[in-house]
Amino acid sequence: MGPGPSDVHPRVLRAMSTPLVGHLDPSFIDIMDDVQELLRYTFRTDNQWTIPVSGTGSASMEAAIANLVEPGDTMLVPTNGYFGDRMASMAERAGGDVVYVDAPWGEPLDPVDVQDAFDQYQPDVFGFVHAETSTGVKQPDVPQLTEIAHSHDAYVVADCVTSLGGVELEVDKWDIDVAYSGPQKCLSCPPGASPLTLNDRAMDKVLSREEDPRSWYLDLSLLEGYWGDERAYHHTAPITNVYAIREALRLVAEEGIEERWDRHLRVANGLKAGVEAMGLGLNPEDDYWLPSLNAVLVPDGVDAGAAIGYVLDNYDLEIAGGLGALDGDIFRIGCMGHSAQEKNVAFLMSALGEALEAQGADIDVEAGFAAMREQFAE
Ligand SMILES: Cc1ncc(COP(=O)(O)O)c(C=O)c1O
The missing domain is CATH 3.40.640.10 (Type I PLP-dependent aspartate aminotransferase-like (Major domain))
Structure with missing residues (x-):
């Protein structure tokens, strides 16, 4: 992802x-x-x-x-x-x-x-x-x-x-x-x-x-x-x-191309609702949010590289950090093609939540899961 x-x-x-x-x-x-x-x-x-x-x-x-x-x-x-x-x-x-x-x-x-x-x-x-x-x-x-x-x-x-x-x-x-x-x-x-x-x-x-x-x-x-x-x-x-x-x-x-756009939007909406309810912000405003690539703000005090390493080492799951002007400020989480599935978002939420808690971040993983589930149930 x-x-x-x-x-x-x-x-x-x-x-x-x-x-x-x-x-x-x-x-x-x-x-x-x-x-x-x-x-x-x-x-x-x-x-x-x-x-x-x-x-x-x-x-x-x-x-x-x-x-x-x-x-x-x-x-x-x-x-x-x-x-x-x-x-x-x-x-x-x-x-x-x-x-x-x-x-x-x-x-x-x-x-x-x-x-x-x-x-x-x-x-x-x-x-x-x-x-x-x-x-x-x-x-x-x-x-x-x-x-x-x-x-x-x-x-x-x-x-x-x-x-x-x-x-x-x-x-x-x-x-x-x-x-x-x-x-x-x-x-x-x-x-x-x-x-x-x-x-x-x-x-x-x-x-x-x-x-x-x-x-x-x-x-x-x-x-x-x-x-x-x-x-x-x-x-x-x-x-x-x-x-x-x-x-x-x-x-x-x-x-179907339109159904595929809809799937990406639905799955990424679950991801967005989940990370936001967890207490993390998204970098882009809703008007220009890109469902296929979610730029999630790194919470204060968290080392982005260490969190990305944690997710990879413990969950074998790939996410990335920011580039250039956004280096260290965002996580880049893909929601693309065959990877854009509800079960992958749940797995990501679990892995990222644990990685952030391991660094003492002030987040609410349970609230994140509840919001994600609610979004997927719509
Ligand atoms: C927006 C955009 N343009 C161009 C490229 C270049 O593609 P590639 O790395 O496959 O050569 C990429 C690669 O990630 C991209 O994301």
Whole structure:
């Protein structure tokens, strides 16, 4: 129950033991078609350009940025978490100029600040993090942000690594041009093949670049030869990871995407009610609380690292601490994919309660359990 990878569903593990076929085998091409269709379903998009990029979430992130940002383009990135910095680094390496829209760690971007940044810098590309894993913040007002960007003719790139398959995400309805994700969070799949989708408008920019992107491996105009109609060799696909993501996405479709968002919300609501009644606060306000990653405030006098170690040593349960500006201030507790189950929340409450009591924290574990049970009974 850390910030990912989450527990992998047994069916996905079984799919990974399927014997290998070649990356151009007709049966594998059928599997590629399945993955693309299921990714469209999960992203809620009709985008033709929807693929699993070979590599971890950073590969789909770099495929988005390195292809869309051309030398001399300006990219606007957020400062409110760890992954905005990574966007900035990738945009610079692509030859872009980077400008920033500020918000403190632990808060979302304010559309007024985004509007001001657009008026000031006129960026070509705007990146934002829909679900910031470092702070447990969900970016609200996404359609408002995309509207601001489009009224300035800019392209919008959304980091959906910790939201895809677990938190409401509507790529087409919200008018997001490019969205990328990773498989190891709410899809509960091992890292290795990472979702990416681009609309035609973004892909037109990519295909009409004057200069090739600096990465050969992630050049979408070349990857198009493999994932598009031609199905020609570009690189050897990570066959086993493609089997895995197909099975993980089938599980999403069997459950239903909206039902899956509801399950994450219900289970995380139990966790939230429980820790709050125990006497612990959550860092983000309710309006931008991220169900898939709960940033729980560390009580006064508690050593976060020691509590995390206690939970791991005594319960074999993984949770994480804060990063950057929130180091030592928060626990990061995931509620993702196959791990998002009521019984896991009860186990977590028990383990964390004991770890905090061992350090003499002033908490009420019984009240926490009562609130959690009440929430689950609703
Ligand atoms: C919001 C966000 N973006 C990007 C990444 C990078 O993904 P990966 O570590 O799989 O390369 C992560 C990883 O945790 C993430 O949480």
